[in-house]
Amino acid sequence: MEEETKASAQNTLWIGLACGALAACVTLGGFFFVRERAADSRQEEQNRLLEQAQQEIETLRDENGRLMQELEEWESAQEVMADGKEDSQPEEDDLLRIPFAVDLEDWNYLLVNELHPLAQGYTPELENTRNGQKVDKRIKADLEAMLDAAKEDGMNLLICSSYRTYQKQDSLMDRAIERYRKRGMDYTEAFFQAKKQIALTGTSEHHTGLAVDIVGSNHQSLDSAQADTPEAKWLKEHAREYGFILRYPKEKEEQTMISFESWHFRYVGKQAAVFIEENGLCLEEFLELADKQQKQEEDPA
Numbered sequence: 001m002e003e004e005t006k007a008s009a010q011n012t013l014w015i016g017l018a019c020g021a022l023a024a025c026v027t028l029g030g031f032f033f034v035r036e037r038a039a040d041s042r043q044e045e046q047n048r049l050l051e052q053a054q055q056e057i058e059t060l061r062d063e064n065g066r067l068m069q070e071l072e073e074w075e076s077a078q079e080v081m082a083d084g085k086e087d088s089q090p091e092e093d094d095l096l097r098i099p100f101a102v103d104l105e106d107w108n109y110l111l112v113n114e115l116h117p118l119a120q121g122y123t124p125e126l127e128n129t130r131n132g133q134k135v136d137k138r139i140k141a142d143l144e145a146m147l148d149a150a151k152e153d154g155m156n157l158l159i160c161s162s163y164r165t166y167q168k169q170d171s172l173m174d175r176a177i178e179r180y181r182k183r184g185m186d187y188t189e190a191f192f193q194a195k196k197q198i199a200l201t202g203t204s205e206h207h208t209g210l211a212v213d214i215v216g217s218n219h220q221s222l223d224s225a226q227a228d229t230p231e232a233k234w235l236k237e238h239a240r241e242y243g244f245i246l247r248y249p250k251e252k253e254e255q256t257m258i259s260f261e262s263w264h265f266r267y268v269g270k271q272a273a274v275f276i277e278e279n280g281l282c283l284e285e286f287l288e289l290a291d292k293q294q295k296q297e298e299d300p301a
């Protein structure tokens, strides 16, 4: 009996061991199977991504080719345009030509600015206008004709400054410096502030008798609002017909070295005045153009 029990226990042990081994085999097999399947799907995924990347590279190559072609076409179009320009369009400077003879020595082209002071002892021959303003006698008739025409158009022009002596210019400068000193500036600072509004003696056009400051009699201040008066607008439009130009335009401050003055008119003669105003020049630019043109005519090569 005891033998039988022992044998039965041994059997049970063997069966147990066998079952354990079988379970282990199944588990291990399952593990390797799953691992194999996972490796397969990773490979598939990688292949898919690789294929996708290759397709994208192909698309980019095509796009690149197309862009390169467009660039080439654009470049050759640019070349054609540049050639056309060289053939048919001269430089901007050459486009503008003064259609009449300009003698740079003529009295009406006298240039006076900070870089071109008047010759010492320059004294114009003066004459009084009907309303008692001293001007170079050669501009009197045109100036009076302009005042008459303005009056006929209902304008009330008032000449507030015309010929000025050197002494007068000195005293204007001294007064301006004094005004700035009273505001607390030292002399140097006050001098440079004043110089922005008052030309240094010898560099003012008023010494020539060829320039006049004209305002509307209803607004006599020399300020920015002056430009909006009907008189200033009339002058801007018609002064050229009488040989006068607006000498210090807003957009030419760099060339004239004077701030915009809607009231300062300078006589240059009718032909020149019309040409200067129609082409939006200032006197400095006109004289430079005339000089260049003269040199070209003398030496066309």
Ligand SMILES: [Zn+2]
Binding pocket: 161, 206, 211, 212, 213, 263, 264, 265
């Ligand atoms: Zn002036």
